[in-house]
């Protein structure tokens with residue numbers, strides 16, 4: 001089999017016919033590289049160090065020299081000079097990664113979503129000789145298309161800035177940059193002759209844009225205000241500028257074929273198919289209109305959008321689009337699938353001849369009935385080898401590369417997905433992420449070109465992301481027990497042995513999920529609509545978690561001034577209460593079945609009147625666990641009260657009902673102060689009361705009737721109009737102590 005292979009030189013394109021399995025095929029990716037000059041990157045990384053370290057930044061002498069890279073692979077060298085640490089790297093990202101490596105392993109420092117620990121030793125510890133860190137991975141990818149809706153939707157520039165700093169420190173050079181695209185889509189559709197009504201019928205509200213972009217949903221939570229477009233564009237310009245100045249290659253969106261319904265009015269002859277509904281939606285907000293990629297209109301719209309995009313945003317020649325994300329294609333005929341992917345690719349190259357198509361490989365995981373070997377190969381081979389990069393999106397649990405001969409020759413990135421819906425809860429698959437990337441590299445004829453992190457939501461479990469980022473710069477797996485001990489030490493700037501012991505227990509329990517049926521999609525009864533048939537199992541030994549809790553609590557009195565410690569103490573206490581909720585639920589259920597009213601009242605009473613209020617109180621004392629912050633951020637993007645109300649509605653609906661009628665109920669659940677009392681506890685209260693009434697009157701529990709009643713409670717939360725504090729309240733230590741003294745013995749009692 002042969003394949004047309006195009007070698008992209010700066011000015012001209014030479015195409016040759018090549019055997020399919022050819023070493024040089026990845027040369028097609030050679031043009032994907034940092035565009036900023038070494039000087040610009042040096043300046044950007046200098047500013048980054050100043051933002052993080054203030055005056056101490058002066059002790060770092062940093063420089064970027066892109067010629068240091070070998071085979072386009074990033075490298076960084078760190079050495080000591082008089083009164084300073086000298087850091088030289090092949091890109092801004094490489095230098096930032098090197099500095100973070102030095103900060104971690106020489107200075108015992110730490111940077112994370114939940115706080116920084118930057119207690120720098122004075123003077124800076126010297127490096128003997130030259131510390132050289134390098135990576136075998138061209139690309140270190142970051143984000144999932146859903147992250148934009150679950151986590152970053154309400155961010156302003158200052159929050160983005162911190163995130164990009166974090167990316168650089170963690171070695172990311174291929175981030176998704178999807179912000180602001182609707183402004184351009186609106187221009188495209190208006191220029192084609194659609195009017196504002198047509199567009200308002202199409203875009204969802206901000207919190208649901210990820211699914212609008214993928215053709216799953218329209219209109220829900222919308223429309224988008226003109227002020228939204230303006231603000232998003234403003235942020236996007238800053239995001240792109242910062243990313244590029246640090247040597248990153250932002251991935252921009254491209255056309256997938258998903259169009260507003262009104263296109264059929266303007267172009268009645270275009271081959272537009274109305275899809276069947278997505279997930280648990282009906283055609284009121286779902287059943288997208290998809291334009292056949294082979295229709296000439298596809299190329300017209302696709303290139304209109306892309307040329308606008310390139311003109312406004314510039315380009316790094318890499319574009320993401322997913323045509324069949326959670327959607328079944330019209331035909332499984334391989335010829336059709338190849339033609340479709342070829343057409344999509346052509347619509348990219350007609351604007352940018354050097355375009356590389358980055359595609360999420362989620363579709364292959366989502367529907368294995370449809371996507372057999374033949375279909376996968378056909379879709380992948382519609383695009384010249386080396387001109388597409390597939391994200392093996394959930395590789396830590398369901399890798400696709402190993403059952404597709406390494407994506408039939410197309411380059412791929414091994415991604416950890418880790419989190420669904422931005423759910424709270426301690427979770428990790430540390431063994432799998434510690435081994436998977438190395439196995440992928442060694443796989444016969446591997447086409448691995450990078451590692452990635454593709455969580456649906458972030459700002460949870462920072463330890464997992466620090467480990468995963470670091471693995472891209474390692475030659476072999478780490479010793480997990482040792483690694484996590486060092487993590488604990490630097491996270492709190494403390495070598496209290498109880499903390500390292502606590503983290504080792506966490507690494508062998510909550511963070512060591514090896515059972516494929518569990519994923520970080522929290523199914524704890526705490527965050528699910530109550531019923532008599534809730535899942536109660538967990539993947540770890542609960543005793544380990546409780547002991548880790550005890551150990552962490554035992555170190556609390558002296559560490560409460562450390563932000564990262566407060567966060568972890570809250571998080572582990574929360575996890576313990578989550579487990580206990582399951583115990584009390586089982587007691588409620590059993591006493592109902594055994595018709596023991598006093599026991600039911602006791603267990604239900606503890607849960608509703610003590611455990612939930614205590615949990616809410618605990619979470620409310622820590623800034624990272626506040627419903628009020630999420631809502632305030634949403635409102636702060638509004639120009640007026642009407643917009644503010646709509647944003648707040650988006651923010652509340654997404655984390656609870658997820659749709660008008662609880663369509664994907666609790667998918668994006670959060671354990672936040674405010675939400676426990678006013679949402680979860682309310683429905684548990686109704687559940688317990690309903691069971692009591694059933695026992696009292698000798699009636700069976702009817703789930704359907706309960707669901708109707710509890711829906712009113714859930715909806716009640718979305719529209720309750722209450723203001724929630726966006727500043728922490730109460731003393732975390734006092735609350736955590738009260739909870740520990742009360743519930744730790746209860747937890748142990750229920751272990752056997």
Ligand SMILES: *[C@@H]1O[C@H](CO)[C@@H](O)[C@H](O)[C@H]1NC(C)=O
Nearest residue numbers: 038063064065066067068069
């Ligand atoms: C960059 O590195 C190359 C290769 O090591 C070296 O020849 C060149 O002098 C360096 N440039 C600067 C400005 O240091």
Ligand SMILES: *[C@@H]1O[C@H](CO)[C@@H](O)[C@H](O)[C@H]1NC(C)=O
Nearest residue numbers: 194195196197198199262265
């Ligand atoms: C847009 O066009 C539709 C169909 O012709 C029409 O019903 C609607 O009123 C128009 N909206 C605007 C704002 O012109």
Ligand SMILES: *[C@@H]1O[C@H](CO)[C@@H](O)[C@H](O)[C@H]1NC(C)=O
Nearest residue numbers: 281282283284285659660661
């Ligand atoms: C579709 O769902 C909406 C709620 O989103 C509901 O009001 C409507 O009746 C449903 N339509 C059909 C045809 O089931």
Ligand SMILES: *[C@@H]1O[C@H](CO)[C@@H](O)[C@H](O)[C@H]1NC(C)=O
Nearest residue numbers: 271272273291292293330331
């Ligand atoms: C229209 O598009 C659908 C879906 O891509 C395809 O199955 C069908 O064959 C197309 N029809 C024509 C006439 O091309």
Ligand SMILES: *[C@@H]1O[C@H](CO)[C@@H](O)[C@H](O)[C@H]1NC(C)=O
Nearest residue numbers: 326327328366367368369370
């Ligand atoms: C998977 O594809 C098959 C057709 O091969 C279809 O019948 C089924 O509904 C799809 N499943 C999902 C979950 O989309």
Ligand SMILES: *[C@@H]1O[C@H](CO)[C@@H](O)[C@H](O)[C@H]1NC(C)=O
Nearest residue numbers: 020021022405443444445446
């Ligand atoms: C790897 O590629 C070589 C060269 O094309 C081929 O001979 C060999 O069979 C391949 N190995 C595997 C395990 O696919």
Ligand SMILES: *[C@@H]1O[C@H](CO)[C@@H](O)[C@H](O)[C@H]1NC(C)=O
Nearest residue numbers: 495496497498550551554555
């Ligand atoms: C660790 O915890 C134990 C109690 O389990 C306590 O006796 C000991 O002092 C603690 N160690 C430190 C360093 O705090």
Ligand SMILES: *[C@@H]1O[C@H](CO)[C@@H](O)[C@H](O)[C@H]1NC(C)=O
Nearest residue numbers: 431480481507508509512514
């Ligand atoms: C995780 O569990 C597996 C088997 O269940 C075990 O072999 C491994 O040592 C554990 N890893 C850690 C870090 O405890």
